[in-house]
Amino acid sequence: MCDAYVGAATGAFKCVSFKDGKITNANTIADLIPKETEITAMCFGDIEQSEVIACQANHQIKLYNSITNLYSDLFTVEGCEGKIIGLSMLSADKIITAAKTGQLQIWTPEGKLLSSDDWNAGNDILAFDKKPSSSTIIATAGKENLLKIWDIEITGTSHIRIYDPRTQRKPVHEYKFMDTPITALSLCNRENHIIASNTTGDMGLFDLRGGVQLLLKFRGFAGAVRSIAAHPTEPFVISVGIDRHIRLHNMDTKKLVKKTPTRFF
Structure with a gap:
């Protein structure tokens, strides 16, 4: 079992063991293209923290399973511009992504878009996080972009x-x-x-x-x-x-x- 996980600018997904003093790569380095495979956001995929979700610069969402040691494709984020700087599991069947351009999207693990196309937190988003004790409260902030707290259960309609x-x-x-x-x-x-x-x-x-x-x-x-x-x-x-x-x-x-x-x- 790893003690920490690191997503590199090259696209390498690294497993760190402090006890053994070892760092191993879960994916094949020779297959990486940094401009496309750079890991821009990561989060745990389950409560047990046995899975890690990672997003690449090309908007490909990856899944690492620490039990099987497999690093595989989940889906590709569509309809989004700029790097995805934030990623979180809202529940077992919902993943939220936040792009630097402000686009916020909710997906199923199969890649089906659940949210509206016009959900935007404003340009130059630099920070994104989910409230640990809630599956509906998230926060965004950025360059000349004030901190915003969102409740995703609100319909977005009148x-x-x-x-x-x-x-x-x-x-x-x-x-x-x-x-x-x-x-x-x-x-x-x-x-x-x-x-x-x-x-x-x-x-x-x-x-x-x-x-x-x-x-x-x-x-x-x-x-x-x-x-x-x-x-x-x-x-x-x-x-x-x-x-x-x-x-x-x-x-x-x-x-x-x-x-x-x-x-x-």
């Missing part, structure tokens, strides 16, 4: 959907909120109610009983709302938007209680 896990996968209720993608959701102090926001700065309180009904809209926003956190027992909700202001609203009165620039923190 629809709020209610599902019954005991039945089929189709939503039992659906509501269209404006015409722009929903960016954040939060439970609140009212049972069977949620707060949702979108990319144009609309934030509303919704009643989920018997369907989805918009009860009220909060005002005072300038641009997309990125995150919402409502108090579980009190009628207050905090939100943060791209204008870098933290806002505190009272859900009972709809009033903006406080607005604070984040530069003060």
